[in-house]
Amino acid sequence: MQDALVYKANALVEASYRLSLYEQRIILACISQVRRDEPLTDQQLYIVSARQIAEMTGVSVKRAYQHLKTASERLFDRRVTLHEAPNGQGGAKIRLTRWVQEVVYQEAQGTVAVRFSQPMVPYLSQLTEQFTRYALEDVAKMTSAHAIRLYELLAQWRSSGEREVELEWLREALQLEERYGNIRDLKRRVIEPAIEQINEHSPIWVKWSQRKTGRRVSHFVFTFGEKTDKKASGITDKRRKPKRTASADQGSQGVLFGIPRHLIEQQARPGESYEDAALRLLQKKKRDQAVEAEQA
DSSP, rough: TTOOOOEEEHHHSSSEEEEOOHHHHHOOOOOOOOSSSSOOOTTTEEEEEEHHHHHHHHHOOHHHHHHHHHHHHHTOOOEEOSOOOOGGGGGGEEEEESSEEEEEETTTTTEEEEEEGGGGGGGSSSSSSSSSEEEEETTTTTTOHHHHHHHHHHHHHTSSSSSEEEEEHHHHHTTTTTTTTHHHHHIIIIIIIHHHHHHHSSSEEEEEEEEETEEEEEEHHHHHHHHEOOOOOOGGGGHSSSOOOOOHHHHHHTTTEEEHHHHHHHHHOOOOOOOOHHHHHHHHHHHHHHHHHOOO
């Protein structure tokens, strides 16, 4: 699993759900096995072993084995609230569903087999736009489920280097419910430990601040960037060291694929690189021109 990548629709990254640390590890290990070159169906079974979890996280096989069964049983009852369709298709609607439709635990082999629910499939497979990807290794050593969730929310905006979120939206996304109602407790028990783990274990550094509306804290602002002194995630190499083509040279001067850089920044979707956003805008421009030609 060392080179495994996690692909999620942005709508799933921003969904509301709560998973324990080991439930997160099972789900992410399964998602990283989804093939990018073939459609996913809800009949596909993904297997995760205690040994794989141990190697991925650095814990002992015995400890991983102890947590795997308990986490897999709870995972069957976990639900997720989705607020958007994948790939930006269709109108906004709220969908309440389950992560998995079946969990098979094989005690003798120390493995868990998971079958995703049918409504989850479009959020994990054939993602053409509005998706987030990162290396499974980026979060493997984290011991906080909140840290993993926050890392995903930042990875979604990786090209911008800053993300501001409403306090109540973040509480809903993390399904905190009535816990940590005091802002001091929320910062001390959720935000600060998550930031510490991201800074320690992931390929990005993060700083945070808060913004008030009146006298009340209403937003958290996260500023982040790629670390330069540690091994970086394989998925961001292209963004940090772009291939020197004619288009890339133009991009350094403010134009990429004929699209001005400021327009790319204004119209880029969460999780898109400059190249992806520029190509999408170029294709839209060509379609619009074709429509105008037909109407002329």
